Amino acid sequence: MITNIKTLFLCVFILLSACSNEVETQDAALSNDTKVLLENAKEKQRIGAYDEAIEVLNAAVKIDSKFVPAFNQMGLIYFEADKKNESIEAFKKAIAIDPEDLNSRLGLGKTYSMITRNDLAVVEYLKAAEIKPNDIEIYFMIALEYWYHQNLEKCKEYYNKVLAIDPNHIQVHLNLISVYERMKDWRHAIKEIEISRRLGEEKNDATAISIAERKKKFIIGRMNLTEEEYLKKSQPPFD
Numbered sequence: 476m477i478t479n480i481k482t483l484f485l486c487v488f489i490l491l492s493a494c495s496n497e498v499e500t501q502d503a504a505l506s507n508d509t510k511v512l513l514e515n516a517k518e519k520q521r522i523g524a525y526d527e528a529i530e531v532l533n534a535a536v537k538i539d540s541k542f543v544p545a546f547n548q549m550g551l552i553y554f555e556a557d558k559k560n561e562s563i564e565a566f567k568k569a570i571a572i573d574p575e576d577l578n579s580r581l582g583l584g585k586t587y588s589m590i591t592r593n594d595l596a597v598v599e600y601l602k603a604a605e606i607k608p609n610d611i612e613i614y615f616m617i618a619l620e621y622w623y624h625q626n627l628e629k630c631k632e633y634y635n636k637v638l639a640i641d642p643n644h645i646q647v648h649l650n651l652i653s654v655y656e657r658m659k660d661w662r663h664a665i666k667e668i669e670i671s672r673r674l675g676e677e678k679n680d681a682t683a684i685s686i687a688e689r690k691k692k693f694i695i696g697r698m699n700l701t702e703e704e705y706l707k708k709s710q711p712p713f714d
Contacts, residue, residue, distance in 0.1 A: 506647055509535045509542050525556045543569045543576050550582045554589070562586045564639070577606045584616070591622040611637050615647065627658050645674045647684050652690045665705070668694065694710055 506512055512535040529552060535545040546569035549559035553562035564582035569576055584599030597620035604613045618633035631654050637647045648671045655664035668687050673684035695705050 480692055507538060509539050509544065509660065511536075513542075513544055513548060515547075515640065516552070520548075520552050520555065525552050528552050539573045543573050543579065544571070547576070547578050547582055550579075550586070550673070554582070554586055559586055559590050574602075575606055577603055580606065581613075584620075588616075588620060588623075591623075593620045596620045597624075597685055609640060611640055612705065614640075618650070620648075625657070630654050631658075643674055645671060645680060649683060649686055649690075652687070656690075656693070656697075661694060664690075 476528045490590060492574060502508065506515070512531050516528040516531040516535070520527075529549060532545045532552075533554045535542055539545075546565050546629070549567035550562045553559070553565055563586050565581065566579050566586065569579035570583065573579065580599045580603040581587050584596045584603065587593070587596035596618055600613060604610065604617065608611060614633050616691060618630050621627075621630035621633060631651065632648045634651050634654065637644050640646075643698050651665045652664050652671065655661070655667060668691050671683055671690075672687040674680070675687060691705070694700075695702070698705075
């Protein structure tokens, strides 16, 4: 009998808790505070309730038509829901309100990149770099976009901007191997292989070492070098 009472009490407690949470969610959705609505939308996004999240954000922009974070969040939700065109439109609305908003530029750039409009993506990332100069991640993304549409000189330029800030950025050195390969600049490709291998050993990064070794074999094949000839070319000074 006591066990049954405890079970009944537990069920009632769970039911009341669920009702309380539902009321709190409804209260948040009906709030006139745009920041509360934004957080509510993020929670709905977290559980995959994308349509409901968008409804909440639409309520937020009815209260404040220039609430940029709401449009940015719409862009992220549409992106996550694989509605890239809607994502683009949301970020564009945010940019129309505040052209200097970094999150809007990065969000739009990422969306363009995902639909392989790398030419448009790089435009947005370049504007983001103006808003936040000397940001390694932004420079890295710019270099990638230039790589995707094979503007090798610009790709090299922005990878080197990263290295000017962080000379030991191992992924940049690895990527530069491919850039110099495509440019047939074997001397610099070899230099990047050796730097990548050294950094891989210092950082105990087996993957980086493996990639550098594979690239080395490729270079030897392309240049018709023996191992001994390669070793001579891989010794500094490289320039």
